[in-house]
Amino acid sequence: MRKSSLLILTLLLLGCKGKEPLHKGKPASYWIEALQDRDAQVRLDAAEALAELRAKDGVPQLITALKDRDARVRARAAEALWSLGSDAGAAVSDLTLALKDQSADVRMNAAGALGEIGAPAASAIPALSGLLKDRDMEVRISAANALGRLGSESGAAVPALAEALKDRSKRLRLAAAYALAEIGPEARAAVPVLEAAAKEKDGEIRGAAAYALKQIEGRK
DSSP: OHHHHHHHHHHHHHHHHTOOOEETTEEHHHHHHHTTOSSHHHHHHHHHHHHHHTOGGGHHHHHHHTTOSSHHHHHHHHHHHHHHGGGGGGGHHHHHHHTTOSOHHHHHHHHHHHHHHOGGGGGGHHHHHHGGGOSSHHHHHHHHHHHHHTGGGGGGGHHHHHHHTTSSOHHHHHHHHHHHHHHGGGGGGGHHHHHHHTTSSOHHHHHHHHHHHHHHHOOO
């Protein structure tokens, strides 16, 4: 009886291992196909599902969805690619184009996705630098964070990040300081601006600037 129970349990466990992850009871393959549905809400649900499932098999269809006529679908497609990190490397050129989208949500998510892809997205650095002056604050912050994620590759963005350190938004200034910290020694041109920020009244700004100076110059 014990052997029989163990056999059944083993078969059940093996069966579970072979199951495809589901979202709302449906596998990634279903949602990949649904991205081509005529109904915008279905396409939106599909992009959200693929973001949740982190389905790398859906990258080609998500790239196509970045050009969807519905801005919500484009934004969710960029978000889904963001969730895939380096597995979305094939989308770099299309995500770079999406940085010019009329929708702020699309621009924000495209920037986040490029930062998460890492070094293969280095070609997007000039476009990401330009977004530091975007009219939407969340987009500017997402661009700064993305440049930080790209690390030393973002050396060319140092002047733009140094300028962002003077922005009226505290959140952007913090994001810019930490991005410069991630760039490290390649961000030496920003030292004067960081030194000024390290003397400000706001403790968070001072701390972020001091941290960046330490990462850039090895200060204690």
